Amino acid sequence: MARRNDHSRDEIREMALKAAETIILEKGKDGLSARKIAQEIGYTVGTLYLIFKNLDDLILHVNGRTLERLYEKLSSEQQSSSDSKTALLQLAKTYINFAENESNRWKVVFEHRAQTDNTTPEWYQERVGKMFTAVETHLSRLAPHKSPSEIKDAARALWGGVHGICMLALTDNLDITGVESADTLTQSLINNYLAGFTAG
């Protein structure tokens, strides 16, 4: 063995990330290990360390892809919305559906973020930031008299709120039943928040 050259570095990289995503999908983060990924793609553990700094780095890239997929979902649904309020409600619906459908992958984004306190690369921060841009756009349409920093804060308050309901629902900490209720709660949050925000 050694010197096989069956796959390019980029191919191995892609295979590894795909394998990791599949394992997380099926077994959650606890089911993931470098050895399992390696076995899945037909290489040795050592090979993974030629491509990724370590397992945390690999998971960081998995999470980057998850955020990318969410962003695609969010941006594909926001063109034909009549008004900005409806658009925001629709964004929240999409957000929650994504989190529910990709539940295991979605949880990893935040579990992993919580544990490793190394500085996050800029490409990652950018993807998180993109998720707020659409919200800010709609909010500034609904409240044109607000300053940019007020809009920025509002987007973070409101979307942090949507996220919180979503995560608590996903982890069964809200004493509610499933997605349908999570959806009801976010709609209530957004409607009431907007009532206060646009009036104030």
Next chain:
Amino acid sequence: MARRNDHSRDEIREMALKAAETIILEKGKDGLSARKIAQEIGYTVGTLYLIFKNLDDLILHVNGRTLERLYEKLSSEQQSSSDSKTALLQLAKTYINFAENESNRWKVVFEHRAQTDNTTPEWYQERVGKMFTAVETHLSRLAPHKSPSEIKDAARALWGGVHGICMLALTDNLDITGVESADTLTQSLINNYLAGFTAG
């Protein structure tokens, strides 16, 4: 060795939970292991398994104690509040301060919840439920015309929102700076939400 009887079962149990809390405080969940707990309390790993079902069970009890401490903090601050709106804002402040001060322990509550999907014991659910009761009480005072189920939903929407901002701030996912901002955002969330909720 064997048959030492230096400590009662309950004493060992308490020592183990305390040791686990200290390790989590200092190194986070990743720094925790059964072997380290055992070493810290001067017993063998095997002993831990005579008292706890497994490490997940031990962590569950650590989390139960964390929730209990939060509840004490929350209930100690809510006596003299003039009106219910101020009381809710104060509750959120206390909540965020607790999460920030006990950051490592607080994260474990939700990381662990996210990974193990075994049914949670009722004593745990009760502690989570207690956290919502105070919120419900204040909300029903502010909006006496709402039905109990509307109040319940509102409490979950609003507090899920507070929680979301709190967690995103703690994990650096909000592009804001620290606790102060998390506090500003929750105050904004609560104020605007209440404006809509009490008017509707």
Next chain:
DNA sequence: ACCTGAACACCGTTCAAGT
């Protein structure tokens, strides 16, 4: 240059055996 295989220092969990 590319990849392996074996090593190192860890894990969680179990359970026969010691007192």
Next chain:
DNA sequence: ACCTGAACACCGTTCAAGT
């Protein structure tokens, strides 16, 4: 009855050695 010690089946990570 209470606790140990050693075992089992796993980990992440590194790196000399093979082709």
